[in-house]
Structure formats: structure tokens, C-alpha cells
Amino acid sequence: MPAMNIIQALNSAMDVLLERDPDVVVFGEDAGYFGGVFKATDKLQEKYGLDRVFDTPINEAAIAGMSVGMAAKGLKPIAEIQFSDYIFPAIDQIVSEMSRIRYRSAGQFTSGCVVRSPWGGGIRGGQTHSMSPEAFFTHVPGLQVVVPSNPYDAKGLLISALESGDPVIFFEPKRIYNGPFDGVPDTPLKSWAKHAKGEVPEGHYTVELGKAEVVREGEACTVIAYGTLVHVAQAAAEASGIDAEIIDLKTLVPYDVETIAKSVNKTGRVVVAQEAPRTSGFAAELAAQIQEECFYALEAPIFRLTGWDIPYPHAHEWAYFPTRDRFARAMKTVTEA
């Protein structure tokens, strides 16, 4: 199997989908000829033609709205929003329309499509190139929300997302596009080639939506993370020597309650992590669910390791980001409580 980074894996997923089904179309700002600002759609226009992989006007509402219209006609759109920070102009189309077409028409119309968007911080992106707006979407019935953490999952989940027939908001942690990140500021880039999940099959395969994965088994506490923080959590466990069990959530909606409960019932101690600001973040949902589900197994308060309730800062990025050291402190807090 070839080694791929996340960008190459996503590119490969779209290649596979375009190849297999003439109803698949790929579009976004700069996604056509140029191949995307992160090169996720590189060479796809050349291979499949102008009408299957194309550039759009800079209008996120138009991108989402046309996806809904195309899906109603039976196409399977993969739309790109250049940065998840810029998904907000499309909110009305996503929340009021895309998510509800099947429901409000009682199944007469559907809006199966994937909205891909580079997501998360750790890249000196400042306020509008670092956001993690997943909680805006996990709160919307009718949407599925996915955040992969490695090349293998990125490809398998993207294929599953489009084939699910329901709309999927697919957030791509851009900090780890080119290699995993251990959460130590300014750490030199590591390659996906040396990572087990950097091995990506060329052809069609899927990674099931709604299934989490225990990426590190442990006894001391459970850490639930997604995206970049999966790697930071692993690095923190190694650095601190705390025997944490680490769960890569992968799908936020619907999240894998069984895998979470099984682990928490074993360890009794939990850290839920997100890059996004704390208040009303997705970690709050996980904490509430764990409290309901595993109350009698809990031996310490659930710890939410999150970004602060501030806009994402530029100069003080590492004071905001849940770094490896903050992770280690969080794990220490719950294990010693």
C-alpha cells in the first residue's frame, strides 16, 4: 500500500468516487483548475473534465444551495468550503435546508452530499483560519459530522460519507494534513509515511460512520478526542507515563456511545478534548452523555480540555491550543482526583 498524507488520501477518495459514479461532482472556490488551495482536488479536473470538477464563485451560500439542488436531481455533490471559518455564510442553506430536506418532505426529496472543509488550529491561522465550528453543526438534526485524524480514515470516511445518502459536514484537521502533530509548539513536521494509518489502499474501501476507535488501550483514564488532538493525547500519554485509554471519535454525529461507555466503565475517569471554545462545545455533549450513561462508574469529575471562550488568537496561539502539556496536566488531574 502506498503511503499518503491526508491531502493525498482525500484526493484519492474523490478520485475513486468520481471514477465509480458519474453522478459525483466536486466543486468549490479554487477547487477546479488550480486543484484547491490545499491541493485536495489536485489534477481531478484534468482527469474528469470541467463539468465534474469545477471552480465556484466566492459565495458559500451558493455552494451549499446548489449542492441541495443538485442532490435533489440525483447528483452526489462533494462541495468544498475553503476554510471552516468561512462556512457561516452557508449556515442557512445547511441548517434550514440541507439538513431538513428529507424530513420536511417526508422522504420525497433527499440532499445527500458532503461539505468538506479544512478545520482547526495549530497553524498560526489567527481568528479566521483556525476555527473548529463543529458544535454549530452537531446541534442540527439531519446532519452527520465527521472529523478524521489520519490518512486511512480520511479516505474511508469520505467515501462512506458520500455513500451514506445523508448530508455530511466533513471537517479536515489541516494541522495534520501533512503529518501527525504531538502538540508541542514548533515541533518539526513528522511524516505520515512512518505512521501505520499513513498506509492507504489505492482503490475503494470504507470506514464506517458512527464508529470510534480505541487508538491506545489503557487503564488510568479515558481520553476522548478527534482530529489533531487524537495525536496530541497520544503524545501526552507517552510523555507523562499516564496509562490513558485514548478514543478517536471520528464521527461526532452520530457518535459511538458504546465504545465511549465501555471505556469509561473500565477506567472511571475521563478527559474530553476539543480545540473549540468551551461553552456549549461538543465536549459538553459528551460529558453530559457520559454522566448519564456511566454515573456509577465515575471516580472523578469529567474534565473538559478545550480552547478558551475567546476568539482564536494569533500571537498567543499556544496559550489557547490544548497542547501536549495541558493534556498531560488534565490526565494527571483526573487520575489523581
Next chain:
Amino acid sequence: MSNGQTRFHVPTPPYRPGDEPDFAHLDLQKAGEALRPDPAASWQETQDLATGLVGVLDHNHQAVGAWNPELSPEVLREGLSHMVLTRIYDERMLKLQRQGKMSFYMKSTGEEAVAVAAAMALKPTDMVFPSYRQQGILFARGRNIVDMMCHCISNSRDNLKGRQLPVHYTWAEGNFFTISGNLGTQFPQAAGYAMACAYKGEDQIAASWIGDGTTAEGDFHAGLTLASTYRAPVIFNVVNNQWAISSNQNIARGDAPTFAAKGLGYGLASIRADGNDFLAVYAATQWAAERARQGKGATLLELFTYRADAHSTSDDPTKYRPKTEFDRWPLGDPIERLKQHLIGKGEWDETRHAKLEEQMTALVVKSYKEAESHGTLHEGPLSPTESIFEDVYAKPDWRLRRQRQDLGV
């Protein structure tokens, strides 16, 4: 410090309650005067059409000029019949709402032509993305009236399982897209749908309707931009009925000469037509549909009309406009005008018209009885309670399965 010249300007309607409306200032182009370019014409050739007014029926109810679609008396009578049915249905549903049989209703009084004539000029296979005030399309496309009523009273036969407010119809079989309460969202969707038709190399086109007020939404711009960029085979209808609830159309239009004129800036063929003239609406739609099918792209049609009744059952228009406005409206009533046209041609008479109204009233009354036999919102039966958890996704996930259990259904 003031320079003495800038003034914050807020448009106001020409008339408020108590005023005597007089629409002489509108200076509307007379029926028959507008030129009719070939549907394959460039958008530049529609510049006069965007600021003029395409009309066919003149003051004497004669069909005149290049836009006369030369419809047979049978087609005209069919159109008249759909419009009469639309109005009678609306009246009946309003009454039922007042009796508490349903929560809400919206009439389309005075705007029957913009829906019925357009639907008749399109193919039944063309996909329509309406707003909440084009129920005439459903009648023109032969939607079962009992089914429409069952939706409005949210009973056990409601094809939307009681999930939507009344008048938010959906009818996939009739190529009638699911109506949303969110204004303007259907424009980019219709563009996307039309792009998909073109992508598949099909003859099918899309048409969408919004009101004058909704042109102010960003999605109006998004839809027109998409249609312009990708030359989508779509017809965008702006039903300018002068009022967005209590706001006059000039709140959305500003100093633009017409809503149609806004289409020119996008390089789209743009036409303003008399929305109360069945033949003009038919002809303009036919022109735009032919243009779309020829691969020449989208058309923006402004249908100039007047919202004759309240915005909805939750609205009282006497609080913001004169009661007499519709009586003074220079473009009259679409039903009356088509009726007089047919009478003038010797193809209709008052006796036949009275009989048609009688038949339609009987049909609506009978249909409601049947609809009610399937339940009402207040007394049931409704769709099964557990159905609230269905269709959120193709298959309910664990959360929805658990929540259904929690509810005990």
C-alpha cells in the same frame, strides 16, 4: 458637522391607511407595446423589457401585440378554471382557519395568474421551486385537492406527516419541490437543480418563485450569480405584489427602476411582465423556457402584481395600507381579465362562469369533507407519533431510537 446635503433616506409606501390611492404615477407600458425578441437573443436585447411591461390583454380585454401566445379557447378556459379553483380554495381555507380547523393559512388572491399561467407554460416534467404563495401551480398540475387539504390540516393522510406548517406543500410526483419557510433559499437550489439537468444533458429545466421582499436576501444574489456563471437552464420569477408583509416593495427595490432590471447586472435576460395578465405571464414563461432549453441560460422575470389580501392569517393589512388599494390597482384582477377576454371572444359567458364557480365550490366543499374524514389537527387522527423520528436520516441512529423509547412510542 453636517454638510447639509447627506440625508438618511428611508423609503415609504406611496399610500398609508386613510390615503386615497392613485396609481397614475406608475406610468406602465401599454399592452402590446413591448417588442418580442427571439428567445435566443442576447441579454442586452432585453434591456427595454426589464424596465417596460410585457402585456397582452389591453383595456378592452383584447389580446394584442407580439407577445400574444395565441392560445386556444380550450387552454384559456382551462387556465380560467384553475385560477377560479385556486381562489375558491383559498377562500374556503381562510374560513376553515378562522373556524380553528387549522393553525395557519396564506392566500394567493390576485396572484393566481403568476402561478397558473407559468405552470401551464412549463412542461409538467420541469421542476418548480415555489415560495408559499404559488398554490396555483398545484391546481394547474392536477394535484389532488383532498391531499392538499390533508396537508393543511396535518391529519393522518398528510403526505408530510404533520411536520410542516400549512401551505408548505411538497409533491415530488408533480415535480413540486418542498417549500421552505426560509425565504429565498430556493433560488440557488433551483440553479443547482438546473445545473444538474444540464450536466445530465436533459431537456428538463427548473423554475423558482420568490417575492419582491425576498430579493433583498443574499440568496437572490447567490442564485443569480450561479445561473449567470454556469448558464443554468432556470427561470427566476420575482412576484412583485408590492408588499412584503407590511413593507412596501421600495424597501427591497430601493432606487432600482424595477426588480427585473437587477437581472441585467448579472447578464441575464430580464423581463417585467403584467402579472395579472394570464396571457402575458404565459408568454413570458414560454419565452424563458424556450431560451433555457436552447442552452441560452436563465431569465429573470418580474411579475408585476398586487397582493390583494392579507399576508397571512396572522396579518391585518388595514394597519399599514389603504383598504381601497386593490380596487384602484391599474392591472385589475387576473381572473376577471381572462374571463372578460374569453367572453369578448364569444368563448365564455356569465352563466358558464357562475356554473364554474358553483362546481368549484362544490368540489372544494366535498373535498374538505373527505379530507376531514382522515382527521384534523385538533381532533386527530394524526400521523403516528413515532413517525416524528423518521426521515431525519435514511435510518434512525441510536439517539433517535433511544429518544423514541423515552417518549414511549
